[in-house]
Amino acid sequence: MEKEFIELINKHQGILQKICNIYFYRNLYKEDYHQEILIRLWKSFPSFKNQSAFSTWLYRVALNTAIDIIRKQNLKPIHTELSKIEYNIPDNENNTESDKKDKLYQAINHLSDVEKAIIILYLEDYNYKEIAEIIGISESYTGVKINRIKCQLIKILENGQI
Amino acid sequence: MDKFDLKKLWSETHTKTQQNIHDDVNIRKTLKMNHSKTIAKVLSDLKLKIFGYSLMLIILISLMVYAWVYLDLKLSANTLILFSFIGLFFIIKIISIINRLLTMTKTTNNLSVKESILLFRKKLNRIKVIDFLSYLIYFYTLAIWLIYNYINDIGGVNNLSWDNEIQTLVLIAIIILLSIPWLIKYQHNQRYKKLYSNLNDSANFLNDVT
Numbered sequence: 001m002e003k004e005f006i007e008l009i010n011k012h013q014g015i016l017q018k019i020c021n022i023y024f025y026r027n028l029y030k031e032d033y034h035q036e037i038l039i040r041l042w043k044s045f046p047s048f049k050n051q052s053a054f055s056t057w058l059y060r061v062a063l064n065t066a067i068d069i070i071r072k073q074n075l076k077p078i079h080t081e082l083s084k085i086e087y088n089i090p091d092n093e094n095n096t097e098s099d100k101k102d103k104l105y106q107a108i109n110h111l112s113d114v115e116k117a118i119i120i121l122y123l124e125d126y127n128y129k130e131i132a133e134i135i136g137i138s139e140s141y142t143g144v145k146i147n148r149i150k151c152q153l154i155k156i157l158e159n160g161q162i
Numbered sequence: 163m164d165k166f167d168l169k170k171l172w173s174e175t176h177t178k179t180q181q182n183i184h185d186d187v188n189i190r191k192t193l194k195m196n197h198s199k200t201i202a203k204v205l206s207d208l209k210l211k212i213f214g215y216s217l218m219l220i221i222l223i224s225l226m227v228y229a230w231v232y233l234d235l236k237l238s239a240n241t242l243i244l245f246s247f248i249g250l251f252f253i254i255k256i257i258s259i260i261n262r263l264l265t266m267t268k269t270t271n272n273l274s275v276k277e278s279i280l281l282f283r284k285k286l287n288r289i290k291v292i293d294f295l296s297y298l299i300y301f302y303t304l305a306i307w308l309i310y311n312y313i314n315d316i317g318g319v320n321n322l323s324w325d326n327e328i329q330t331l332v333l334i335a336i337i338i339l340l341s342i343p344w345l346i347k348y349q350h351n352q353r354y355k356k357l358y359s360n361l362n363d364s365a366n367f368l369n370d371v372t
Contacts, residue, residue, distance in 0.1 A: 009189060035192050035195070036197060039192060039196070042192075064278050072265075100175050112364060113360065115367070133274070136276030137276060
């Protein structure tokens with residue numbers, strides 16, 4: 001079982017990195033929390049019964065764990081307030097990939113824990129049905145929420161204001 | 163709006179992040195752990211507190227048994243009640259910390275995000291109610307016991323007098339005792355204000371009305 005788990009984790013390490021980046025952005029303990037998520041995934045692995053894709057199951061457990069860590073440590077990811085100028089992504093393509101990434105994560109970091117969970121699933125191309133199942137809301141409501149979060153995120157990226 | 167195609171931006175910024183940051187050896191090592199260092203530290207702090215209060219409770223009980231059985235001291239009912247109150251305080255503290263530890267260790271990984279939020283809020287509320295009721299019963303009983311003893315000492319209710327300085331001190335002590343549970347409740351609300359606010363916001367946000 002351990003071998004199978006490690007293989008699956010290796011295949012989906014990107015998901016864990018993205019979740020950690022979203023929830024523990026610029027957090028000193030990011031690596032430590034990554035480890036905690038990995039441990040919880042391993043402990044929950046016996047409950048994975050191939051009823052859904054492994055990545056869907058992984059998202060469910062990892063998102064729950066990340067939110068749980070924040071709640072239990074009673075801490076919020078450290079985010080630095082940026083000026084309007086810093087938020088603006090210039091129209092020319094001088095930005096490096098890491099700059100773009102940094103700005104995107106900074107913007108996402110302004111969302112609430114639940115909004116982050118919804119937006120990461122949306123950005124990762126999950127359909128409304130899957131997102132609704134992981135989050136625990138109806139499909140139609142998922143659409144409403146995604147649109148609202150997208151608008152909020154675009155607004156932040158455009159001018160740094162919610 | 164079209165300026166920011168979020169999905170495109172997301173995929174563009176994640177094209178080069180697929181390299182594994184943990185190798186098989188590291189993963190295997192991690193899987194053998196119960197918790198990561200930070201979480202383990204929080205849990206061990208709670209366990210240490212439980213150990214500390216349990217130790218004090220054991221010492222208190224041992225002292226009482228030693229005085230009663232070995233030294234054959236005839237302890238008065240009031241002394242016994244006082245020791246019992248101290249012991250009861252340690253028991254309340256131990257229960258309160260165990261409750262927190264259980265909340266910290268029990269996971270809801272396989273539930274949906276909404277269910278897990280609602281469950282956590284319920285657990286946090288339960289801790290608040292149990293803490294408040296325990297302290298309320300404890301300190302109110304202590305206050306009643308103090309009033310009863312004081313009235314006995316002065317020879318009845320008829321002898322109560324505002325000229326007596328000790329009575330003022332007793333009155334202040336009683337007011338303090340009666341207000342402690344409310345102060346603890348207030349402190350809990352202040353301490354977890356942000357957490358409650360986040361939980362309530364999340365629950366409201368996910369409150370499906372369609």
